[in-house]
Amino acid sequence: MEKKYVAEPYKIKVVEPIAVTTREQREAVIKKAGYNTFLIDSADVYIDLLTDSGTTAMSDHQWAGLMEGDEAYAGSKNFMHLQEAVKDVFGFKYTVPTHQGRGAENILSKITITEGDYIPGNMYFTTTRAHQEMNGGIFRDVIIDEAHDAMKDHPFKGNIDLDKFQALIDEVGADKIPYICVAVTVNLAGGQPVSMENLKTVSKLAHDHDIKVMFDATRCVENAYFIKEREAGYHDKTIAEILKEMMSYGDGCTMSGKKDCLVNIGGFLALNDEDLYQKATQLVVVYEGMPSYGGMAGRDMEAMARGIYESIDYHYIHHRISQCRYLGEKLSEAGIPIVKPIGGHAVFLDARAFYSHIPQEEFPAQTLAAQLYLQSGVRSMERGIVSAGRDKNGNQYYPKLELVRLTIPRRVYTYSHMDVVADSIIDLYENRGNVKGLKMIYEPPVLRFFTARFQPLSS
Incomplete structure (x- = not known):
C-alpha cells in the first residue's frame, strides 16, 4: 500500500497541552x-x-547546547561556533548576531541606504520594506509577473525579472541602487523559490553595475530543497552543496534564525565586505549589543550554530x-x-x-x-x-x-x-x-x- 505522507524523521520526547475551546x-x-x-x-x-518564526521545536542536541552557554560580554565561545557555522554552511566571512532578522534588516538598511536610493526586490516583505523606507529608500518590485497570479503553476515564481531590474537601472542609474534584495524563498508570493539559474544571472547583472546582492536568507534551506527537486543538474547534489552555491552569488544576507536555523530567537547579518562589516559592528553596539553577541545570549548562539547544521539534513x-x-x-x-x-x-x-x-x-x-x-x-x-x-x-x-x-x-x-x-x-x-x-x-x-x-x- 502506497504511503500517503512522509513520516516524521524524529520522535517526541516532550508534549505540551493545547487549548480545546468551544x-x-x-x-x-x-x-x-x-x-x-x-x-x-x-x-x-x-x-x-x-x-x-520562533515556533520551532528544538532538538535534544540544541537543548544540550543551551547548557554550554558562554555568557561572556565579549569573545563568547558560542559566537565563535556561530561564526564558524555561518562561514561553513553559507560561505560568508563575517557574522553580526542580532536579536532577530529585523535587527539585521535595520543595520543593513542604515549602512547602505542613502535618502532617495532605490531597493529592488522580488516582492516586498513587511519589515524589510519598512526598514528600507524608514532609512530613505524606495522599494521597487522586480519579481516575475507569474508571482502575482495565485493559480499560476510556475516552478520558480520567486525569480527576479531581469528586464524589470535592467529597466530600473536605466531609469535611476546604478549609483542609486546600493543593493538588490533577493528573498529565498518569497514569503508573500506563497513561499515560492528562486532558481539557481536566476540567481546566477541576477548576480552577474548586479555586479556588472557594481550593485551588491543581499539575500533575505530566512528560508534559504527550503529554497535549496526546491532547486534540488525542480531544477536540472541539481537532483544529485546535497542540500548543503546547493545552499553554498546559492549564497556564493550574493555579497551578504540577513537571517531570521527563528525559521531555517531552527531556534526560538535570534538572527544575524552576514557579509563578505570588510568595510561594511566594520560599519555594521559600529551600529550593532548602538542597537543590539557587542559585536560578539549582538542581541543574543551565548546559549542561543550555540543553539543556532547547531540548528544551522541540522537544517541542511x-x-x-x-x-x-x-x-x-x-x-x-x-x-x-x-x-x-x-x-x-x-x-x-x-x-x-x-x-x-x-x-x-x-x-x-x-x-x-x-x-x-x-x-x-x-x-x-x-x-x-x-x-x-x-x-x-x-x-x-x-x-x-x-x-x-x-x-x-x-x-x-x-x-x-x-x-x-x-x-x-x-x-x-x-x-x-x-x-x-x-x-x-x-x-x-x-x-x-x-x-x-x-x-x-x-x-x-x-x-
Missing part, C-alpha cells in the same frame, strides 16, 4: 482581539499556524516540505483556492477567490483568518491589503494577492493536526456565502497588521 468561548476571544489573530492569546489557540527538510504539501494537496483536492505551487513553509489560501463576494477594501483575508479561528480554534495570518499597508502619502496599497497564510511550525504538529485544519477550511468554504467583511476601527501608522483592530460589517 465556539462560544472563541466568539468572545476574537471580539476582544478586534478580529485580529495577532491579538489572540496563545492560551486560547488550538492549532497555531500564525507563523513559523535532507530527511529533516524533506519531511517539512512534505507536511506542508500534504495540507495543500488535501485542500486543493477539495476545491479550495490556494496559491500554486504549494510553498515550503505555508499553504496560502486565496481569500479573494474564497470570498469572491467580499471586496478587497472589506478585508477578505482578514475576515477569513477570523472565521477560521471561530470555526476551529486554528490561528492563521492575513497576508493581503492589511499587510500591504499604505505608501508615504497615505494611499492604500492594493496587492494583487489577497491571502491567508497557514504557516507550519517546524517539528511541532502531526499530520492529524493538518487534517483538522483542512476539514475546518473545507467546512468554511461550503458555507462561505453568508459571511460578511470587516471594517478597520483602529489603524497604527506602521506595520498595521500586527495591532490593527476590526469589527464585522452589519450589512
Whole structure:
C-alpha cells in the first residue's frame, strides 16, 4: 500500500497541552482581539499556524547546547561556533548576531541606504520594506509577473525579472541602487523559490553595475530543497552543496534564525565586505549589543550554530516540505483556492477567490483568518491589503494577492493536526456565502497588521 505522507524523521520526547475551546468561548476571544489573530492569546489557540518564526521545536542536541552557554560580554565561545557555522554552511566571512532578522534588516538598511536610493526586490516583505523606507529608500518590485497570479503553476515564481531590474537601472542609474534584495524563498508570493539559474544571472547583472546582492536568507534551506527537486543538474547534489552555491552569488544576507536555523530567537547579518562589516559592528553596539553577541545570549548562539547544521539534513527538510504539501494537496483536492505551487513553509489560501463576494477594501483575508479561528480554534495570518499597508502619502496599497497564510511550525504538529485544519477550511468554504467583511476601527501608522483592530460589517 502506497504511503500517503512522509513520516516524521524524529520522535517526541516532550508534549505540551493545547487549548480545546468551544465556539462560544472563541466568539468572545476574537471580539476582544478586534478580529485580529495577532491579538489572540496563545492560551486560547488550538492549532497555531500564525507563523513559523520562533515556533520551532528544538532538538535534544540544541537543548544540550543551551547548557554550554558562554555568557561572556565579549569573545563568547558560542559566537565563535556561530561564526564558524555561518562561514561553513553559507560561505560568508563575517557574522553580526542580532536579536532577530529585523535587527539585521535595520543595520543593513542604515549602512547602505542613502535618502532617495532605490531597493529592488522580488516582492516586498513587511519589515524589510519598512526598514528600507524608514532609512530613505524606495522599494521597487522586480519579481516575475507569474508571482502575482495565485493559480499560476510556475516552478520558480520567486525569480527576479531581469528586464524589470535592467529597466530600473536605466531609469535611476546604478549609483542609486546600493543593493538588490533577493528573498529565498518569497514569503508573500506563497513561499515560492528562486532558481539557481536566476540567481546566477541576477548576480552577474548586479555586479556588472557594481550593485551588491543581499539575500533575505530566512528560508534559504527550503529554497535549496526546491532547486534540488525542480531544477536540472541539481537532483544529485546535497542540500548543503546547493545552499553554498546559492549564497556564493550574493555579497551578504540577513537571517531570521527563528525559521531555517531552527531556534526560538535570534538572527544575524552576514557579509563578505570588510568595510561594511566594520560599519555594521559600529551600529550593532548602538542597537543590539557587542559585536560578539549582538542581541543574543551565548546559549542561543550555540543553539543556532547547531540548528544551522541540522537544517541542511535532507530527511529533516524533506519531511517539512512534505507536511506542508500534504495540507495543500488535501485542500486543493477539495476545491479550495490556494496559491500554486504549494510553498515550503505555508499553504496560502486565496481569500479573494474564497470570498469572491467580499471586496478587497472589506478585508477578505482578514475576515477569513477570523472565521477560521471561530470555526476551529486554528490561528492563521492575513497576508493581503492589511499587510500591504499604505505608501508615504497615505494611499492604500492594493496587492494583487489577497491571502491567508497557514504557516507550519517546524517539528511541532502531526499530520492529524493538518487534517483538522483542512476539514475546518473545507467546512468554511461550503458555507462561505453568508459571511460578511470587516471594517478597520483602529489603524497604527506602521506595520498595521500586527495591532490593527476590526469589527464585522452589519450589512
